[in-house]
Amino acid sequence: MSSIKASKDALRKEIGAxxxxxxxxxxxxxxxKVVQKLFALPAFRNSNRISVYLSTENEINTENIVREIFALNKKCYVPRYNRQVMEMVRLNDMKDWENLPLTKWKIKQPLLSERRENATDTGGLDLIIIPGVAFTRDGKRLGHGAGYYQ
Incomplete structure (x- = not known):
């Protein structure tokens, strides 16, 4: 194991604790606090097609971000994973969000069997809000280590 990987793993454990x-x-x-700072950013205010991760209990709660996206009549996309493949698919409204089933990791996710608009097929995304274990003040990110958001 490289010393960088070992350091990242140790930092993930420390922050998780x-x-x-x-x-x-x-x-x-x-x-x-984090969500309110996000709402004040020009990148959020000026974006129409926004992708946001659906949080676990130990991450920044993204429910209010999803609510705000819909309240502002913006388009909301969320990750859908199939093994090592992730796509950003559209949510229609908060009722759609509320009815999403949980994965085995207890993360809300649209079913793979559902037909949904894929952001990459319909114009891309203006903003992607991604999870992280930790961030530096200048925006560098320590992820969960699975590599989905690399």
């Missing part, structure tokens, strides 16, 4: 120690109220407070 810190997140586990936070109470639900603190997680909600921190999520809301």
């Amino acid at each position: 810190r997140i586990q120690q936070l109470g639900n109220e603190e997680k909600t407070l921190q999520s809301n």
Whole structure:
């Protein structure tokens, strides 16, 4: 194992342990702060076709991001995974989001059997909001290690 990979793995474990120690109220407070900062960014305000990951309990909660996308009449796309392949497919509204089934990892995801608009087939995306374990102040990202967002 390379020393860089080992360092990243150790950092993921350390940050994961810190997140586990936070109470639900603190997680909600921190999520809301991040989401409000996102809403103020010109990149968000000026985008029409937005992809957003659907969060797990230890990530920034993205439900309010999805709500805001629909409230602003923007188009919302979410990841759908099939083994090592990920595509960004369209959600129609909040009811659609609410009815999404959970994967074995407890992540909401559209069924593979459902026909949905794929962002790459219909004009691409203006903004992609991706998950991360940690970020530096200048925007560098430490992901979960699966390589989906490389």
